[in-house]
Structure formats: structure tokens, C-alpha cells
Amino acid sequence: QVQLVESGGGLVQAGGSLRLSCTTSARTSRVLAWFRQAPGKEREFVAAVHWSLTTYYADSVRGRFTISRENAKNTVYLQMNNLKPEDTANYYCATAPPGTFASRVTWATEYDYWGQGTQVTVSS
Secondary structure (H helix, E strand, C coil), X not given: CCCEEEECCEEEECCCCEXXXXXXXXXXXXXXXXXXXXXXXXXXXXXXXXXXXXXXXXXXXXXXXEEEEEHHHCEEEEEECCCCHXXXXXXXXXXXXXXXXXXXXXXXXXXXXXXXXEEEEEEC
């Protein structure tokens, strides 16, 4: 079974920065992504990275967040800059099969393994 463990969440003021990390046992050929979910809301796509390092971003975070991965360390990161109160949520690391089509990389249903999540709270 594939395991994913997130870390780096915390409390930060609006305009500040935070970096999340996720260590995983997933093969390097798999897609790695970050999703987030606030209480009472559906899980939302944030960013994803293919093993070839091709990246994908939600419109709400493009230009502020950066996803990256270090295959040798089996780790994926999410650098979050210029944070806003609307970014407050539980952030989850997830992985999808290597054959996932680019048009479906933002679909939560494409991901078969998930971490436990790390809380990010942005104060105004």
C-alpha cells in the first residue's frame, strides 16, 4: 500500500509564506498532487506535478503557489506565497497512476492514495 505523510502546516498571517512537504512511498512514475478542503466544502484541486516535472495549477493559486518534487528523496513540496485567508484549509497530498490523462489531473477521483492532511490557517 502506498503511504503519504504531509508536514509543514501551521498558522500564518495574510501575505506570509509557508512550505508544505510530503514524503511518499509511491513510485516516481506516479503523478503527485496537492488538494485542500475547508469544513463544509468539497475537496479542491490545488496543484499537481508529473514525474517529468510538468506542473498544473488551479487558477486561484497560480502565480502564488509552486509545486515541485525531488524524485531521489521521494518528496513533493508546495511553496505557498502571498497567502490569503481564503487559503485556510486542510491540505492533502495525493498520488495518481502514471497513465492519468492530462485532462483529468485535476479530478479528485483519479487519485487512489491520500495522506492524512496538514492544517493551514491564514489570519487576516
